[in-house]
Amino acid sequence: MTSPPLAPRAVLWDLDGTLYHQKPLRRRMLLELALSPLREGFGARRTLRRLKLFRHVREELRELGQPTESLDRLQYSRPAERLGDDAAALEATVLDWMHRRPLRFLAPCRRAGLIEVLEELDGAGLKLGVFSDYPAPEKLAALGLSSSFSLTLCATDAEVNAFKPHPAGFLRACEIWGLQPAEVLYVGDRDEVDGEGARAAGMPVRIVGAGADDLEGVRDAAFGRA
Ligand SMILES: [Mg+2]
Known part of the structure; x- marks a missing residue:
């Protein structure tokens, strides 16, 4: 006979696609990219190439x-090598387009009812x-969630250095919390990375x-009702 599951004492969340909806943000960023040739001339095609290969x-x-x-280094050096590009320049493009520019569009994409849950x-x-x-941290601030979480971990943090679905980051969170x-209930939007x-x-x-x-199911699971 198997023992009953333990009631969760913590909930660990994925960020992109889970705390906010990615589709409306992607649409907004595609518009930004489409408009960028007007502002950035020939640099726009290089930006697109860098972002596509980085992903x-x-x-x-x-x-x-x-x-x-x-x-943290490989994610920039590997695509830069393939493009015959400079890793620092590619990193700057990624930080600009995938981190800095989306921040101001994030708040309206926040999952409804999230703060209440x-x-x-x-x-x-x-x-x-x-x-994640x-x-x-910057995305959480943009979403108005800076004070909602006692722990934030990133796959590229030196103490993790493993992208999902490797269990290292999940286990590091458990270790920090004891x-x-x-x-610990995990909540994510991609079964092949978050679920696995x-x-x-x-x-x-x-x-x-x-x-x-969908948050109803999370609430039920967190309270041991599902
Ligand atoms: Mg996600």
């Missing part, structure tokens, strides 16, 4: 697991954290889509 390489790097080399979970004594493949993986990683770490997981009531 592609990031997915490839998931297969490396937890390498000895720094993923986070407050409810916090009020019930559950610890709350974020584990991308750095979280909790068993079975006591959480299961590899031994955590219960809830995958959310674009549905307005």
Whole structure:
């Protein structure tokens, strides 16, 4: 006979596509990119090439697991090498287009009802954290969620250095909180990275889509009702 699951004592959240909806943000950023040739001339095509390959390489790097080399460096050096480009210049493009520029469009994309659910979970004594493949603090500030989480981890942090679905980041969060993986509910939007990683770490997981009531399922799971 298997023992009943432990009631969650913490909820660890993915960021992109989970705390906010990515489709409206992508549409807004595509418009920005489409308008950029008017402002940036020939640089716009290079920007597109860099962003496209960066995204592609990031997915490839998931297969490396937890390498000895720094993923924070590899994510820029590998696409730069393939393009015959400068890694620092490629990094600057990525930081500009994938981190800085989207910030001002984030707030309206925040998942409806999120703040209320986070407050409810916090009020019930559950610890709350974020584990993302991308750095979280600036996005959380833009979403008005800076004070909602006691822990933020990124896959490229030196203490993790593994993209999902490797379990390293999930387990690091448990270690920081001093909790068993079975006591930490993970919430994400991609089963092949969030679901697989959480299961590899031994955590219960809830995958959310674009549905307005998807947070209901998270609330139920966090309170041990599902
Ligand atoms: Mg996501």
